[in-house]
Amino acid sequence: MRVAVVGGGLLGTLLTWRLATGPGRGQCRVELWAGGHRERDEDATTRSGGMVRAYAGTAADSLLAARSLAELRSSPTLRTWAGYRETGSVVVQAAGTGTAGSGTAAALAVVEDLLPGHAACVEAPELARRFSFRDLPEGAWGIVEDHAGYLFPDRLRDAVLSHLPADRVRVLHRGAGSVDPAPAVRPADGGPAMGYDAVVLATGPWTPALLERSGLDAAGYRTKQIQYTWCSGWPAGLGAFTDETSGLYGRPADGGGMIGVPTDLWDVAPSAAEVRDGVTDELRMAVERRLPGAVVLGLRTVPALDCYYEHPGAVLRQVARGSALYTFAGGSGGAVKTALAASRDAAAALLEGDPEGRSAGPAVQLTAA
Numbered sequence: 001m002r003v004a005v006v007g008g009g010l011l012g013t014l015l016t017w018r019l020a021t022g023p024g025r026g027q028c029r030v031e032l033w034a035g036g037h038r039e040r041d042e043d044a045t046t047r048s049g050g051m052v053r054a055y056a057g058t059a060a061d062s063l064l065a066a067r068s069l070a071e072l073r074s075s076p077t078l079r080t081w082a083g084y085r086e087t088g089s090v091v092v093q094a095a096g097t098g099t100a101g102s103g104t105a106a107a108l109a110v111v112e113d114l115l116p117g118h119a120a121c122v123e124a125p126e127l128a129r130r131f132s133f134r135d136l137p138e139g140a141w142g143i144v145e146d147h148a149g150y151l152f153p154d155r156l157r158d159a160v161l162s163h164l165p166a167d168r169v170r171v172l173h174r175g176a177g178s179v180d181p182a183p184a185v186r187p188a189d190g191g192p193a194m195g196y197d198a199v200v201l202a203t204g205p206w207t208p209a210l211l212e213r214s215g216l217d218a219a220g221y222r223t224k225q226i227q228y229t230w231c232s233g234w235p236a237g238l239g240a241f242t243d244e245t246s247g248l249y250g251r252p253a254d255g256g257g258m259i260g261v262p263t264d265l266w267d268v269a270p271s272a273a274e275v276r277d278g279v280t281d282e283l284r285m286a287v288e289r290r291l292p293g294a295v296v297l298g299l300r301t302v303p304a305l306d307c308y309y310e311h312p313g314a315v316l317r318q319v320a321r322g323s324a325l326y327t328f329a330g331g332s333g334g335a336v337k338t339a340l341a342a343s344r345d346a347a348a349a350l351l352e353g354d355p356e357g358r359s360a361g362p363a364v365q366l367t368a369a
């Protein structure tokens, strides 16, 4: 089986690695179209915050995130490649979000099932005492994971790239101009179309434009800008965090941290991502309310894009019925935490001809935190 993976971000690189080193490795040869260097410096993988934890909002994503975290924590190699820092993680929730039957409760049940005792639910006074959160709304509570934190997605990508087996993978430093459902890839720098048994577009925020210029249906795929600011100062005891009640998210770093709030900057073209002052103003207000005095915003603000899909999450998706042209995109601002398991499932689905990518169950040794 000859497979082309287009896009050398975290998802494309991990998928290539899974195909070349996983259970079906004898069956396939992979060509990774790793694109041009300019795009790479601007991709989601390079700019990502890299926060990882087991709880990921929905039950489906939490299954992938818990499996990914378990694999990362149990592999000294992956931990080193990714520069994993176990700072702990907390997700602050509004009152009522964890009630029986809710998505949050279902997600927590999945985490407990896979990693018993890993996540603890704490009330507002403890959030204030342990993590310095101020002015929390009535009834706020938090999901605390001591064995979670953040990694460096670009370091993981580069390490995986340098460990791809040369006899099964060819890395092309070329871009795809367009694709067709045959499936085939037309090089951006000219030359004839190259046919494969399967083609996977792991092109992140470039995915909607690539589908459109190939004359294919891009419905459901959108880009969205994410923007964070480096800061000095960081509350003692606070690791990676997301505060669903204010939108604030961030993580520590050497000498400070990175911190942001969500944006509604949809459908930004990859070449048009730029710092939006309005978002920085919202960030400043949120910081002053929730972490007053603890964090001083720095001068460097980082804008970047990710690919969002109408049903969020990075899984293998068939582009047209009956075609072996797929996307593996739609990380929707959160694919670092699910990438290890999602890439394993996508590789299994490709090799087993399961286009919806639902074939594989947990395939790592799961250990309690």
Ligand SMILES: Cc1cc2nc3c(=O)[nH]c(=O)nc-3n(C[C@H](O)[C@H](O)[C@H](O)COP(=O)(O)OP(=O)(O)OC[C@H]3O[C@@H](n4cnc5c(N)ncnc54)[C@H](O)[C@@H]3O)c2cc1C
Pocket (backbone or CB within 6 Å): 006, 007, 008, 009, 010, 011, 012, 033, 034, 035, 036, 039, 040, 043, 044, 045, 046, 047, 048, 049, 050, 051, 052, 153, 174, 175, 176, 177, 202, 203, 204, 205, 206, 210, 226, 227, 228, 303, 304, 305, 306, 328, 329, 330, 331, 332, 333, 334, 335, 336, 337, 338
């Ligand atoms: C600012 C920011 C912060 C984030 N923080 C977190 C976080 O804390 N935790 C978390 O879990 N997730 C986070 N995410 C999400 C996560 O980083 C992304 O979902 C993930 O990195 C997406 O990886 P990707 O490989 O799909 O896309 P990308 O990293 O964008 O890679 C796509 C690649 O495709 C290449 N390409 C594009 N077009 C072509 C073409 N025609 N031919 C060949 N190559 C092409 C590009 O050069 C690029 O290298 C964050 C994202 C952003 C933007």
